[in-house]
Amino acid sequence: MTDTAELMPPHRDPHTVDIAHRALAVLGELSPSLGIAVVLTDDGFEVARHPRRDSADQRLASMASSLQALSEAIVRELRLGAPGYVIIEATEGHVLLRRVPGRQMVLAAVFDSDESVGKAISVSRKVAEDFSAAI
Amino acid sequence: MAEHVILFAGPMGAGKTTAIRTLSEIEVVSTEAANTDRETADKETTTVALDYGEIGLGPDDKVRLYGVPGQRRFDFMWTIMQERAMGLILLVHADAPDVGSLVVEHLREFEHLARRGGVVVGISRSDLTGPQPVNEVHAALAGQLPGVLIPIFTVDPRDAGHMRMTLMTLIANIETRTALTAGATE
Ligand SMILES: Nc1nc2c(ncn2[C@@H]2O[C@H](COP(=O)(O)OP(=O)(O)O)[C@@H](O)[C@H]2O)c(=O)[nH]1
Numbered sequence: 001m002t003d004t005a006e007l008m009p010p011h012r013d014p015h016t017v018d019i020a021h022r023a024l025a026v027l028g029e030l031s032p033s034l035g036i037a038v039v040l041t042d043d044g045f046e047v048a049r050h051p052r053r054d055s056a057d058q059r060l061a062s063m064a065s066s067l068q069a070l071s072e073a074i075v076r077e078l079r080l081g082a083p084g085y086v087i088i089e090a091t092e093g094h095v096l097l098r099r100v101p102g103r104q105m106v107l108a109a110v111f112d113s114d115e116s117v118g119k120a121i122s123v124s125r126k127v128a129e130d131f132s133a134a135i
Numbered sequence: 136m137a138e139h140v141i142l143f144a145g146p147m148g149a150g151k152t153t154a155i156r157t158l159s160e161i162e163v164v165s166t167e168a169a170n171t172d173r174e175t176a177d178k179e180t181t182t183v184a185l186d187y188g189e190i191g192l193g194p195d196d197k198v199r200l201y202g203v204p205g206q207r208r209f210d211f212m213w214t215i216m217q218e219r220a221m222g223l224i225l226l227v228h229a230d231a232p233d234v235g236s237l238v239v240e241h242l243r244e245f246e247h248l249a250r251r252g253g254v255v256v257g258i259s260r261s262d263l264t265g266p267q268p269v270n271e272v273h274a275a276l277a278g279q280l281p282g283v284l285i286p287i288f289t290v291d292p293r294d295a296g297h298m299r300m301t302l303m304t305l306i307a308n309i310e311t312r313t314a315l316t317a318g319a320t321e
């Protein structure tokens with residue numbers, strides 16, 4: 001069987017990378033308090049970043065993939081059904097992680113404390129869903 | 136000693152996840168993700184956070200087995216996990232390009248743990264290459280860490296006997312060291 005996903009990982013597929021950049025730009029428009037947002041592969045490679053930047057620093061992508069995997073492991077362990085999103089709240093902002101539905105990719109978004117958590121959750125869900133549908 | 140925390144480290148594809156699955160008496164906690172880096176290791180999945188398993192040794196001793204991701208971009212997990220471990224099983228696959236320097240390179244990353252606790256090196260996948268890598272590793276370690284005694288085994292992480300033997304050697308190593316340190320400070 002020829003699996004194109006296997007031949008072309010998302011972070012090296014120009015089509016996927018382009019759509020991911022556009023999805024993150026939309027997220028930025030909908031959430032003025034968005035700081036950094038990254039689309040990453042399940043195994044921690046950066047697919048796209050907002051604001052756009054050329055850099056070898058993929059630390060957020062690696063850390064987000066670890067946290068996403070640990071969260072999903074906990075949900076499995078406790079038999080809690082399907083995982084939704086992960087929120088880290090801090091005094092200066094919050095971080096939201098959620099799977100791109102049906103894809104081996106994750107959306108990680110960092111908001112400053114002006115953004116309400118509720119809005120971050122709903123906006124990120126829409127962007128992740130639209131992104132998945134557009135690939 | 137009631138509980139030991141043992142860390143499995145080493146490059147991607149060395150067999151850390153396999154070893155923990157072989158040893159563990161509980162269902163392992165794993166964090167495998169689809170592997171998009173097939174050039175480094177041609178396997179379906181790769182560990183992105185940790186593996187966790189447990190094995191009892193005798194009636195009172197429980198060993199907690201943690202595996203870390205092999206890829207360097209996850210080295211923050213190396214730092215976190217290193218702090219809570221007391222021993223290291225460093226696995227390196229014999230079919231890697233330069234086994235000797237891989238062992239030295241990874242041992243350097245876990246030097247803090249290596250100095251504090253015990254270390255055993257396991258060379259895996261040597262059924263695919265023949266026995267030469269062990270000599271290579273002895274030479275590399277003797278050059279890099281002269282005077283430090285580190286047991287080196289040829290292991291198959293799929294083999295429970297091999298992995299138990301490796302683990303027991305490490306535990307004996309840690310306990311000897313603990314006893315010596317206690318003796319020295321009395
Ligand atoms: N032939 C052979 N295969 C091995 C040996 N050790 C591990 N493997 C295989 O090599 C792969 C190692 O993968 P994994 O355990 O995920 O490695 P990790 O990245 O260190 O966690 C698995 O497919 C194992 O079945 C060995 O000694 N001989």
Ligand SMILES: [Mg+2]
Pocket residue numbers: 151152153181182202203204205
């Ligand atoms: Mg692994």
